[in-house]
Amino acid sequence: MLNVKENHPIEFSAELLTKFAEIASRYPQGKEKSALLPLLHLVQAEYGWLRTEAMDKVAHFLQIEPIEVYEVATFYTMYFLRPQGKYNLEVCRTGPCCLVGAERIMQYIENTLGIKEGEVTQDGLFSWRGVECLAACGYGPVLQIGPDYTFYENLTEQSVAQLIETLKNKAQTEA
Amino acid sequence: MGRKLLLEHIDVPGINTFDVYRQQGGYRAVEKALKTMSPEDVVEEVKKSGLRGRGGAGFPTGMKWGFLAKPEGVARYLVCNGDESEPGTFKDRYLMTHIPHALIEGMIVSSFALGANTSYIYIRGEMMPQIRIVEKAIAEAKAAGFLGKNILGTGYDLEIYVQPGGGAYICGEETALLESLEGKRGNPRIKPPFPAIAGLYGCPTVVNNVESIAATVPIINDGGEEYAKIGIERSTGTKLISASGNIVRPGVYEIDLGLPVEEFIYSDEYCGGIANGKKLKALVPGGSSVPILPANLVSKTINGNARLMTYESLADGGFATGSSMGSGGFIVFDEDQCIVRNTWNFARFYHHESCGQCSPCREGTGWMEKILHKIEIGRGSIEDIDLLWDVQRRIEGNTICPLGDAAAWPVAAAIRHFRDEFEWHITHPKEALSRNYGLARYADPIAPVVQ
Numbered sequence: 147m148l149n150v151k152e153n154h155p156i157e158f159s160a161e162l163l164t165k166f167a168e169i170a171s172r173y174p175q176g177k178e179k180s181a182l183l184p185l186l187h188l189v190q191a192e193y194g195w196l197r198t199e200a201m202d203k204v205a206h207f208l209q210i211e212p213i214e215v216y217e218v219a220t221f222y223t224m225y226f227l228r229p230q231g232k233y234n235l236e237v238c239r240t241g242p243c244c245l246v247g248a249e250r251i252m253q254y255i256e257n258t259l260g261i262k263e264g265e266v267t268q269d270g271l272f273s274w275r276g277v278e279c280l281a282a283c284g285y286g287p288v289l290q291i292g293p294d295y296t297f298y299e300n301l302t303e304q305s306v307a308q309l310i311e312t313l314k315n316k317a318q319t320e321a
Numbered sequence: 322m323g324r325k326l327l328l329e330h331i332d333v334p335g336i337n338t339f340d341v342y343r344q345q346g347g348y349r350a351v352e353k354a355l356k357t358m359s360p361e362d363v364v365e366e367v368k369k370s371g372l373r374g375r376g377g378a379g380f381p382t383g384m385k386w387g388f389l390a391k392p393e394g395v396a397r398y399l400v401c402n403g404d405e406s407e408p409g410t411f412k413d414r415y416l417m418t419h420i421p422h423a424l425i426e427g428m429i430v431s432s433f434a435l436g437a438n439t440s441y442i443y444i445r446g447e448m449m450p451q452i453r454i455v456e457k458a459i460a461e462a463k464a465a466g467f468l469g470k471n472i473l474g475t476g477y478d479l480e481i482y483v484q485p486g487g488g489a490y491i492c493g494e495e496t497a498l499l500e501s502l503e504g505k506r507g508n509p510r511i512k513p514p515f516p517a518i519a520g521l522y523g524c525p526t527v528v529n530n531v532e533s534i535a536a537t538v539p540i541i542n543d544g545g546e547e548y549a550k551i552g553i554e555r556s557t558g559t560k561l562i563s564a565s566g567n568i569v570r571p572g573v574y575e576i577d578l579g580l581p582v583e584e585f586i587y588s589d590e591y592c593g594g595i596a597n598g599k600k601l602k603a604l605v606p607g608g609s610s611v612p613i614l615p616a617n618l619v620s621k622t623i624n625g626n627a628r629l630m631t632y633e634s635l636a637d638g639g640f641a642t643g644s645s646m647g648s649g650g651f652i653v654f655d656e657d658q659c660i661v662r663n664t665w666n667f668a669r670f671y672h673h674e675s676c677g678q679c680s681p682c683r684e685g686t687g688w689m690e691k692i693l694h695k696i697e698i699g700r701g702s703i704e705d706i707d708l709l710w711d712v713q714r715r716i717e718g719n720t721i722c723p724l725g726d727a728a729a730w731p732v733a734a735a736i737r738h739f740r741d742e743f744e745w746h747i748t749h750p751k752e753a754l755s756r757n758y759g760l761a762r763y764a765d766p767i768a769p770v771v772q
């Protein structure tokens with residue numbers, strides 16, 4: 147159950163395509179490639195990560211070469227080229243957050259979930275990684291969870307434990 | 322305490338909505354500029370204000386606007402830099418979260434001044450909640466007739482769009498940002514041409530920080546001269562400072578430029594002193610890219626003057642004993658912090674964020690990370706310190722964009738001021754793993770190390 151949508155063919159919904167078109171209209175004619183980053187965010191929010199097939203479809207929509215999409219998807223850290231846990235915990239690991247205990251929080255997450263950075267738990271629910279400064283250094287340690295990028299500030303081991311419990315329960319009621 | 326210009330109404334409930342913002346006097350600057358001033362008048366007021374870019378480089382905003390090329394029949398663009406990824410900086414996120422209309426109002430005034438009819442606000446992708454907030458503010462302003470066609474019946478048209486980034490610090494560099502906005506990797510461009518001549522889609526473009534743009538609102542409302550009365554020398558107006566690290570009250574503060582650094586750290590109105598009754602060890606006053614200052618250079622400069630929150634005073638002493646205002650990311654280190662570990666952390670950051678186009682930056686940041694890690698875990702040698710010094714010197718000034726310098730400066734400053742701590746890591750490898758060095762052994766300002 148790593149990612150249920152993994153093996154299904156990619157078919158962008160009419161709703162998604164309308165959103166694509168609205169975004170592409172924000173730029174001058176002939177400059178629609180500007181829509182690439184926002185479109186990839188929408189696709190990732192829908193499918194959890196960027197499969198080659200999905201990227202090819204985005205290329206087709208924007209009338210650009212697939213390689214132009216791969217170039218972008220591999221450059222920016224927010225795009226995932228393989229499946230992540232349903233909840234991907236991204237902890238800030240940069241200096242200011244480390245002054246207030248970010249490293250301890252990452253260690254705690256690693257121990258509690260029993261997985262290393264970048265791995266996914268057996269049940270497919272969780273993954274985690276360290277990310278760079280999230281522009282919230284005064285409220286550290288912080289973590290975020292996509293695709294909405296919900297933010298959790300002033301983390302302690304207790305609050306992280308609670309968060310993980312809450313997410314587990316949420317997943318269960320949604321299942 | 323001075324008057325707040327940007328955050329004056331931040332505590333008014335509902336200030337994030339158009340109606341409340343308007344009730345508090347919002348959008349007066351748009352009415353004044355569009356109905357009673359010419360675009361040149363607006364540029365003139367901003368020049369008079371002495372406003373300097375709040376994104377880090379501190380370049381005078383009015384002057385930058387004056388450089389914008391105006392060829393006939395070619396679109397011009399204003400692009401707002403909301404990438405905010407400099408470690409230690411979180412003021413733009415704060416402003417966009419709590420008072421988004423201040424940014425939109427500033428965008429309208431600034432776009433009008435530059436003759437732009439389409440403007441983009443580039444916000445880092447991780448700030449998805451802020452992107453939604455700013456998009457909502459744009460929709461509200463548009464519904465009220467402050468955006469769109471023929472704004473307030475003046476004949477001026479303007480659309481503003483929000484563009485999300487994809488997670489890359491380098492996209493804060495203005496030409497990388499433009500590349501990213503064009504749907505490409507964030508590789509900085511070689512300058513010249515400067516964006517003022519050939520920027521977004523090859524058209525004349527101004528890139529300004531979120532705070533710089535918001536600051537045009539009080540400048541237009543009260544006049545540039547009024548704004549310039551606040552502050553000292555060429556540091557005029559107010560500045561948002563992001564305060565983090567080991568202090569009692571971290572957060573975003575709006576200060577009058579010219580406030581003593583000591584007062585900012587210890588006053589209850591601001592940081593409230595060092596947390597847990599500990600002692601100050603060091604300070605990074607302007608985001609991770611600027612030189613670190615040891616405690617003995619925080620309150621007074623090498624010349625014996627009080628250290629003030631101004632562009633000039635923070636830089637007093639040059640690179641040997643001064644630092645820089647940068648983006649205003651004020652990071653405070655208490656006596657328990659390890660300078661070697663923090664320097665390694667920052668070096669790792671720059672290595673991770675280097676776009677890889679220039680060898681000195683791509684390779685040099687990697688070497689600095691490796692050497693610092695080696696010293697941090699107690700496997701370094703004394704020669705490694707010299708090697709580190711050598712590597713950082715070879716990056717500086719030899720790259721396409723300033724990220725290379727930004728990576729080199731913090732390392733240079735850490736070695737310059739805390740060499741004893743680096744040496745202790747090497748001579749006491751076991752101890753270095755189990756405890757920190759503590760306060761540096763300085764009593765008087767150290768004589769500048771010969772370059």
Ligand SMILES: Cc1cc2nc3c(=O)[nH]c(=O)nc-3n(C[C@H](O)[C@H](O)[C@H](O)COP(=O)(O)O)c2cc1C
Binds near residue numbers: 382404
């Ligand atoms: C590596 C790097 C990162 C930068 N990041 C930012 C940023 O996140 N936000 C910002 O406003 N300026 C950033 N800048 C500065 C911009 O290049 C540019 O000078 C600034 O946006 C201009 O706006 P201002 O004149 O209003 O300050 C960065 C520069 C460099 C070299």
Ligand code: SF4
Binds near residue numbers: 682
């Ligand atoms: S200095 Fe570094 S980040 Fe800047 S262009 Fe060169 S390699 Fe890229």
Ligand code: FES
Binds near residue numbers: 242280281408410
């Ligand atoms: S260092 Fe963690 S949010 Fe800035």
